Amino acid sequence: MSDIPNPNELASYWMPxxxxxxxxxxxxxxxxxxxxxxxxxxxxxxxDATSGLYCVNAGHGHPKIVEAIKSSAxxxxxxxxxxxxxxxxxxxxxxxxxxxxDDLNHVFFANSGSEAVDTAMxxxxxxxxxxxEGSRTRFIGRERGYHGVGFGGMSVGGIPGxxxxxxxxxxxxxxxxxxxxxxxxxxxxxxxxxxxxxxDELEGLIALHDASNIAAVIVEPVAGSTGCLxxxxxxxxxxGAIARKHGVLLIFDEVITGFGRLGHAFAAQxxxxxxxxxxxxxxxxNGAVPMSGxxxxxxxxxxxxxxxxxxPELFHGYTYxxxxxxxxxxxxxxxxxxxxxxxxxxxxxxxxxxDIMMGLKDAPNVVDIRPVGLICGIDLAPRSDGVALxxxxxMERAFHExxxxxxxxxxxxxxxxxxxxEMSDIEEIADRLRQVLEKVA
Ligand SMILES: Cc1ncc(COP(=O)(O)O)c(C=O)c1O
Numbered sequence: 001m002s003d004i005p006n007p008n009e010l011a012s013y014w015m016p017x018x019x020x021x022x023x024x025x026x027x028x029x030x031x032x033x034x035x036x037x038x039x040x041x042x043x044x045x046x047x048d049a050t051s052g053l054y055c056v057n058a059g060h061g062h063p064k065i066v067e068a069i070k071s072s073a074x075x076x077x078x079x080x081x082x083x084x085x086x087x088x089x090x091x092x093x094x095x096x097x098x099x100x101x102d103d104l105n106h107v108f109f110a111n112s113g114s115e116a117v118d119t120a121m122x123x124x125x126x127x128x129x130x131x132x133e134g135s136r137t138r139f140i141g142r143e144r145g146y147h148g149v150g151f152g153g154m155s156v157g158g159i160p161g162x163x164x165x166x167x168x169x170x171x172x173x174x175x176x177x178x179x180x181x182x183x184x185x186x187x188x189x190x191x192x193x194x195x196x197x198x199x200d201e202l203e204g205l206i207a208l209h210d211a212s213n214i215a216a217v218i219v220e221p222v223a224g225s226t227g228c229l230x231x232x233x234x235x236x237x238x239x240g241a242i243a244r245k246h247g248v249l250l251i252f253d254e255v256i257t258g259f260g261r262l263g264h265a266f267a268a269q270x271x272x273x274x275x276x277x278x279x280x281x282x283x284x285x286n287g288a289v290p291m292s293g294x295x296x297x298x299x300x301x302x303x304x305x306x307x308x309x310x311x312p313e314l315f316h317g318y319t320y321x322x323x324x325x326x327x328x329x330x331x332x333x334x335x336x337x338x339x340x341x342x343x344x345x346x347x348x349x350x351x352x353x354x355d356i357m358m359g360l361k362d363a364p365n366v367v368d369i370r371p372v373g374l375i376c377g378i379d380l381a382p383r384s385d386g387v388a389l390x391x392x393x394x395m396e397r398a399f400h401e402x403x404x405x406x407x408x409x410x411x412x413x414x415x416x417x418x419x420x421x422e423m424s425d426i427e428e429i430a431d432r433l434r435q436v437l438e439k440v441a
Contacts (some may be wrong), residue, residue, distance in 0.1 A: 009190075012164070019260050020049065026400070029041035029196070030405075034060050034061045035060055035408075036059055036425055037060070045403060047405065047432065048060070048417070049404055050407035050415065052187055052408055053287075054105070054375070054407075055281075055283070056418050057261065057337070057420075058286045059418045060418075062286060062333075064332050065329055068328040068329055069288060071328070072328035077325075078201070079320065080326055081320065081321040081322060082427070083255070083318060086322075086327070088331060089322035091330055092322070094333075097295070100419035101276065107293050108203055108293055108296070109291065109318075109322040110291075113255035113281040113282065114148025114149050114255075116294050116418050117150065117218070118148075118150040118153060119146040119279075120277045121218070121251075122314075123296060124136075124216040124251070125137060125215055127303050127304060128305045130304050130306060133247075136215045138209055139172065139218070140176060140202065141158055141219070142175055142215040143176065144158050144229060145218070145219060145223055145253075146158075147174055147220075154166060156170075156175075156320055158175050168418070170292060176199075176217075177293075180229045182379075186367070186368045187358065187369055189354045189358065191232060192233070192370050193232075193233055194232055195240075196237075196238055199234075199238035201240045202239055202243065205327045211247060215279075216277075217239065217243050217251070219251075219252065219290075220255075220257065220258070221257050221268065222262065223260070225256075225409060225413040226412070228379070228412075228414055231271070237273055240274075248283050249276040249278075251256050251278075252268055252277070252278050255279060255280060257373075259280075259283030259284060259333075259337065260342050260346045261283065261373050261416065261419075262374075262375075263347030265343060268421075270414035274297075274393070275351065275366050276300060276435050277296045277297070279292070279293075280294075284330050289326040290348055293328075346374045350371075353426055355403075356430050357378070363433070363437040363438065364438060365379060365390065365440075367435065374416060374419060377413070378412065378413040378415065378433075381411070382410075387410060388410045388413060391408040391413070392408065392441055394408060394413060397439055399434065402434070402435055404432040404433070406433065413433070
C-alpha cells in the first residue's frame with residue numbers, strides 16, 4: 001500500500017517556491033535517498049539529476065557524513081554561538097580558509113545561502129564605515145542573479161518574479177545587464193566567447209553614482225538559479241579589475257558554484273579572480289545539515305577588529321551559526337571531497353558531460369544547452385499557451401513516468417548530477433530526459 005498521504009491532508013504545509021495547489025492534486029513525495037537515487041514514497045528509485053538542489057555533491061547518505069552527524073549529536077547537540085564556541089567551528093573555518101585562494105582567511109558562519117548573502121552585504125557596509133567611508137552604501141547586482149530571499153539578497157537579485165510582490169526593497173541598488181544572449185552564444189560549451197565587454201557597464205554605474213557611494217558588487221560566477229549562465233570569457237576578470245580600481249568590494253556568491261561544481265573548490269579559482277568575499281552553502285555539508293558562510297579577505301576582517309575589546313566587533317550572527325551538527329557534517333564532507341578527489345573528478349568529467357548534454361540538441365523544443373563544469377541549463381521553447389507550462393510538464397512526467405528528478409526553473413531544465421556520478425549515469429539522465437521531451441513535444 002502506498003504511504004502517500006491523502007491529498008486532502010496536505011494543506012498545512014505551505015511549500016516554498018512550489019505551486020502548492022498543483023502539488024496537492026498530484027504530490028511528488030520523496031521518502032529516502034542513497035547514492036545517486038531518491039526513493040519515492042511508492043518505492044520507486046528516482047535518478048537524481050540535480051543533486052537535490054545542487055547540494056548533494058558526494059551523493060546521498062554518504063556513510064562518513066552520516067556517521068559524523070550521528071556522533072556529533074551524541075557528544076555535543078548544541079553550543080551557544082555567542083561568546084562561546086566549540087573547537088570544530090575553528091577547525092572548519094581554518095579548513096575553508098585553506099581551500100580558498102589568497103588571503104580569504106576568515107569565515108563568518110550562517111545557515112542558508114540567503115543568510116550568507118545578507119551577512120556579506122552587512123559586512124561590506126560595516127567595513128566601509130569602519131574605514132571612514134560610511135557613504136559607501138549602494139549595492140550592484142545583476143539581472144537574472146539569484147542571491148536568496150532575504151531583503152538584501154532579493155534586492156540585489158535580478159529575477160522579476162522574486163521581487164514583484166515585495167515592495168520597494170533595499171534602496172540604492174542597481175543591476176548590471178545579464179550576460180546571456182542567445183543569438184550570440186546558443187549551444188556554446190563552457191564560457192561563451194562573446195560578452196567580456198559587458199563588465200564595462202560597472203564603470204558606467206560607478207561614474208553615475210560616484211565610487212564613494214558604492215559598497216559592493218555581487219554576482220554569481222555562473223548564474224545558477226536562472227538556468228546556468230556561464231560568464232563570458234574574461235568577464236569576471238574585467239569586473240574584478242574595475243571594482244578593485246574604485247574600492248568597490250567584489251562578492252562572489254558561490255552557493256552553487258562552490259565545492260566542486262565547476263571542478264575547483266571555488267569558481268574563483270577556475271576564473272583566477274580573487275573576490276573580497278565568497279558566500280557559500282549547499283555543498284559545504286553535502287546538503288545534510290543546513291550551513292552557510294562568508295569567506296572574507298584579511299583586510300576586511302582586520303578593519304573590523306576594532307573598538308573596546310569586550311564588545312562584539314560585529315553586531316550580527318545567528319543562534320545556529322557554526323551549529324555542532326552542521327560543523328561535523330561539513331568537516332566530514334570536506335574529507336570526502338579530498339579523499340575521493342571529487343573536485344578533480346568533476347574537472348575531468350566536464351568535457352564528457354558537455355558532450356552528452358549537447359547530444360540533446362535535436363530533442364523536441366530544445367532551444368539552447370549550456371554546460372559548464374558539472375552543471376547544464378537546457379532551455380525549452382515555451383508552449384504557445386503560456387510560459388513555464390512545458391517546463392512543469394517535463395518535471396511532472398520525469399518524476400511520475402521516468403523515475404527522474406530534475407530541477408526546472410520556468411522552461412529551463414538544470415542538470416547538475418552528484419560529482420560521484422559515472423558517465424553511464426549521465427548518459428542515463430540524458431536518455432530519460434530525451435524520452436520525456438519526446439512525450440511533451
Ligand atoms: C547563488 C545562490 N545564492 C543564494 C541562494 C539562497 O540559498 P538558500 O536557499 O539556502 O537561502 C541560492 C539558492 O539556490 C543560490 O543559488
